[in-house]
Amino acid sequence: MAQKTESKTENAPTPELTFTPAELEQYYREMVFIRHFEEKCNFAYRQGKIGGYMHTYIGMEALAIGFLHSIRNPKYPESIPDGKSFDYVITAYRDHAHAILMGTDPVAIMAELMGRKTGTAGGKGGSMHIFDPDNGFFGGWGIVGGHIPLGAGLAFASKYRGEDRITLNFMGDGAANQGVVFETLNMSGLWDLPCIFIVENNEFAMGTRLEYHAADPELWKRGIPFDIKSERIDGMDALQMRKDAARIIDWVRENQKPYWVEVMTYRYSGHGAADNDRQLYRTKEEEAKAWERDPIGRLKNYLVSNGIRTEEVLEAIDSEENERVEAIYAEADAAPHPDPDEVYDNIYTDMSVERGH
Ligand SMILES: Cc1ncc(C[n+]2csc(CCOP(=O)(O)OP(=O)(O)O)c2C)c(N)n1
Ligand SMILES: [Mg+2]
Numbered sequence: 001m002a003q004k005t006e007s008k009t010e011n012a013p014t015p016e017l018t019f020t021p022a023e024l025e026q027y028y029r030e031m032v033f034i035r036h037f038e039e040k041c042n043f044a045y046r047q048g049k050i051g052g053y054m055h056t057y058i059g060m061e062a063l064a065i066g067f068l069h070s071i072r073n074p075k076y077p078e079s080i081p082d083g084k085s086f087d088y089v090i091t092a093y094r095d096h097a098h099a100i101l102m103g104t105d106p107v108a109i110m111a112e113l114m115g116r117k118t119g120t121a122g123g124k125g126g127s128m129h130i131f132d133p134d135n136g137f138f139g140g141w142g143i144v145g146g147h148i149p150l151g152a153g154l155a156f157a158s159k160y161r162g163e164d165r166i167t168l169n170f171m172g173d174g175a176a177n178q179g180v181v182f183e184t185l186n187m188s189g190l191w192d193l194p195c196i197f198i199v200e201n202n203e204f205a206m207g208t209r210l211e212y213h214a215a216d217p218e219l220w221k222r223g224i225p226f227d228i229k230s231e232r233i234d235g236m237d238a239l240q241m242r243k244d245a246a247r248i249i250d251w252v253r254e255n256q257k258p259y260w261v262e263v264m265t266y267r268y269s270g271h272g273a274a275d276n277d278r279q280l281y282r283t284k285e286e287e288a289k290a291w292e293r294d295p296i297g298r299l300k301n302y303l304v305s306n307g308i309r310t311e312e313v314l315e316a317i318d319s320e321e322n323e324r325v326e327a328i329y330a331e332a333d334a335a336p337h338p339d340p341d342e343v344y345d346n347i348y349t350d351m352s353v354e355r356g357h
Contacts, residue, residue, distance in 0.1 A: 019242075024303060027242070028296070028299050029317050030061075032317060032321045036321050037110075040325050040328075040329050044114065050114055050126075051115065053272055056273070061238075062265075062299070063263050066241030067241075070249045071166065073086060074103045075135070087165050088138060088166075088168070090141070090167065091141070092141055095128065096113075096127070106328050110328050112126065113126060117339075118332070119332075124346045125140065129142070133349070144172070147169075147171075148175070149184045152184045170198045171197070172205060173205060173262075174208070175199075193257075194252050194256050195252075196259045196261065201265060202267035204282075206271045209281065236298065268290065268294075
């Protein structure tokens with residue numbers, strides 16, 4: 001799939017975002033952490049420690065880093081000028097990385113995957129339903145495209161209440177075909193909702209290639225009929241991703257209008273943990289080619305070739321993050337399962353205004 005950036009409307013100029021060595025190291029560290037976390041999840045699934053459905057973000061890390069470092073994010077309190085008006089995030093079932101980067105405790109995420117009492121939903125939701133509204137993260141949804149109107153609803157609510165927040169509404173390339181997405185775009189365009197629709201185009205919807213499921217695989221165009229600014233960006237280059245995300249987010253915050261963005265990425269793992277036979281829908285050669293674009297390898301090369309960090313330092317970071325994931329796994333695994341009499345707890349949550357959302 002050709003990588004290109006196009007737009008119907010003229011885009012705001014890219015701000016000259018520069019990064020300190022400490023920031024660059026942080027992006028690297030967080031991407032490596034997510035990768036190890038996801039690999040551990042795959043391991044735990046195969047050990048029978050995790051049940052149900054589970055989908056990892058391996059290969060897509062730069063995308064979440066770019067967007068979630070560019071919003072007002074509770075994980076990074078200095079990003080929230082008034083100390084309370086953080087932005088909102090909602091996504092589908094491939095949700096571990098988004099929660100991690102919004103500040104949800106990774107032990108609670110791992111425990112949720114393992115069905116434990118200390119999980120984000122008391123072990124009742126599992127991998128697809130990580131939920132942490134106190135950190136601005138509204139899930140974790142299993143019905144393809146089903147959460148898109150909910151994300152627009154979040155943006156509507158903050159606009160209606162006069163709060164200074166924007167909403168990031170993530171979806172897959174397959175989800176972009178759902179009818180409700182088009183209805184939501186119409187309303188968002190009509191009502192000028194401060195909502196960014198982000199298509200994580202990883203080239204597949206389960207075992208179906210983009211070209212087989214989309215009448216026009218140029219998904220970036222889909223905001224245009226609704227008079228929504230629309231473009232395509234590269235999701236495999238963490239730094240470009242961060243710059244583009246910051247530019248788009250600034251535009252939406254300033255103009256209080258929606259935005260549609262297709263982000264080109266790749267899913268290195270199978271669709272979900274139960275999908276082992278990837279060769280049915282893609283070749284080993286294709287996978288090998290895609291690994292040349294690995295966002296972590298790319299950032300590592302950048303850091304080393306520009307003399308920002310040595311290979312040894314980056315490898316030490318890799319080991320530290322791996323050990324951190326091991327400790328998280330051990331802590332989650334030590335937690336008890338829910339009691340049978342809690343079976344109806346954590347199914348619904350109070351989302352009233354009194355709670356502040
Ligand atoms: C309404 C609905 N139809 C079908 C499914 C089964 N299903 C689960 S994931 C998926 C593919 C979605 O692909 P995409 O939106 O590209 O997301 P990705 O898994 O690539 O992140 C399908 C068809 C579902 N969960 N919900
Ligand atoms: Mg997809």
